Amino acid sequence: MMFLGREVNMSTTEKLAKFVVESKFDSYPEEASSQIKKSILDGIGTCLESTIRPIGRIISEFTEELGGNSDSRLLGSGIETSAVNAAFANGVLTHGADYDDSGKGFGHTACVLMPTVLALGEQYKLSGKAIMDAFTVGFEVGSKVGLNIGADHYERGWHKTSTMGALGGAAAASRILDLSVDETRAALGIATSTASGVRANFGYMTKPYHPGNSARGGIVSAMLAKKGFSANPSSIEGRHGYFAVFGDQQANLDGVTENLGNPLAICNAIRIKPWPCCAGTHAALTCLEEINAETKINPDDITEVEVLISQEPLEIAPNMWDPQTGFNGKFSLWYVIAAYLLDNKLDINSFSDRKVLRSKAQDLIGRINIKQHNDFAHLPPRAIESARFNEISIKMNDGTVLSHRVEIGRHLEGEDVKTKFRDNARLAGLSKSQIERLIGLIDNLEDVEDVTSIVDASIANVATGID
Numbered sequence: 203m204m205f206l207g208r209e210v211n212m213s214t215t216e217k218l219a220k221f222v223v224e225s226k227f228d229s230y231p232e233e234a235s236s237q238i239k240k241s242i243l244d245g246i247g248t249c250l251e252s253t254i255r256p257i258g259r260i261i262s263e264f265t266e267e268l269g270g271n272s273d274s275r276l277l278g279s280g281i282e283t284s285a286v287n288a289a290f291a292n293g294v295l296t297h298g299a300d301y302d303d304s305g306k307g308f309g310h311t312a313c314v315l316m317p318t319v320l321a322l323g324e325q326y327k328l329s330g331k332a333i334m335d336a337f338t339v340g341f342e343v344g345s346k347v348g349l350n351i352g353a354d355h356y357e358r359g360w361h362k363t364s365t366m367g368a369l370g371g372a373a374a375a376s377r378i379l380d381l382s383v384d385e386t387r388a389a390l391g392i393a394t395s396t397a398s399g400v401r402a403n404f405g406y407m408t409k410p411y412h413p414g415n416s417a418r419g420g421i422v423s424a425m426l427a428k429k430g431f432s433a434n435p436s437s438i439e440g441r442h443g444y445f446a447v448f449g450d451q452q453a454n455l456d457g458v459t460e461n462l463g464n465p466l467a468i469c470n471a472i473r474i475k476p477w478p479c480c481a482g483t484h485a486a487l488t489c490l491e492e493i494n495a496e497t498k499i500n501p502d503d504i505t506e507v508e509v510l511i512s513q514e515p516l517e518i519a520p521n522m523w524d525p526q527t528g529f530n531g532k533f534s535l536w537y538v539i540a541a542y543l544l545d546n547k548l549d550i551n552s553f554s555d556r557k558v559l560r561s562k563a564q565d566l567i568g569r570i571n572i573k574q575h576n577d578f579a580h581l582p583p584r585a586i587e588s589a590r591f592n593e594i595s596i597k598m599n600d601g602t603v604l605s606h607r608v609e610i611g612r613h614l615e616g617e618d619v620k621t622k623f624r625d626n627a628r629l630a631g632l633s634k635s636q637i638e639r640l641i642g643l644i645d646n647l648e649d650v651e652d653v654t655s656i657v658d659a660s661i662a663n664v665a666t667g668i669d
Contacts, residue, residue, distance in 0.1 A: 249295045
């Protein structure tokens, strides 16, 4: 069909719905199952870590005030509430420290899909295999849309985790609630009207609100659709629909359903963060690590740090050049570089208000000059979307210049993922036996008969508040 001179595929929403409903997963290839498991494990860990921070206190109090049926629980605290409320709270907390994973095309993955499938999984006493299936179709929908919406989507200020997450969460919930194709089309349609989240809130607690809202909205969309609540069956591709509103000239609607599930989008798609801050800072941190491995740097001897990147500095995600809080610092490439140079490391303790506002950090921030590389100046977003290098030159008092470039930040694999999980879970008050039980349950997720056992093992006996 032609519309305004462009070919419009009027079956995108239906094709996605059929994939959600009809896909069979008798077994998973290792490159898929390993990604699902490490995303869920890391997500549980980052959720637990957030429970001991101010955002955890706020969300716990808010959830208790909401009340609700005791169908599902918050990880860490064990607060009982409805699946909708639990998905929201656990989604916010999973993203609470910006320490959670990222998935190709989807944005942050676990903070939307893990709370969705665990909340419903606990309510309906589902198997580990059932939530793996739901996680897979949710990621497929969110990732395929995200990879084809176009770079302009993010550049205009939309937060992809939230906008893609709305559809991915609805797909996962639809699978769990056993919706028909028509009902799933309706759920996706409802979700197109819950998609939201603007980048202006990066560096504040409202950024973690985004995935919590998507997880909650995904379940609500599926529950309403199951009861006969209607939505435009062509809500993704139709006139004034999702792609028309969120996409632009770069959007490729046909690409959404091309090779759907073949191979699965989840295969080799998940990256686990080594640092609790915006992923847009991780190339710089990797670069500094590699410089530091060769030459120990005295920050008092630095005259200037020049950082060349592909984007205009104020357009990057970590663009807060004058951070005033710990949350701000997570989204300040300036502060992250300064903190690493001052402390020779970066960890969860680097992002307190006190650390960000210390005079040495503020002074060094003033000596950091971040610029767009000349080769990328004046290019449109689509031409620089995949270029995420950092080229750093550290100029010293004696005239020495230490220069290095990396193309992409490092991420965790294998046992390092479990070490990170152990550290986060321990902070939240879980015992060693609980931690090892959780690792075992997730390692053998396809054999878990009732995922309530995962939630049981995620309830802390002791927690210590951290500012």
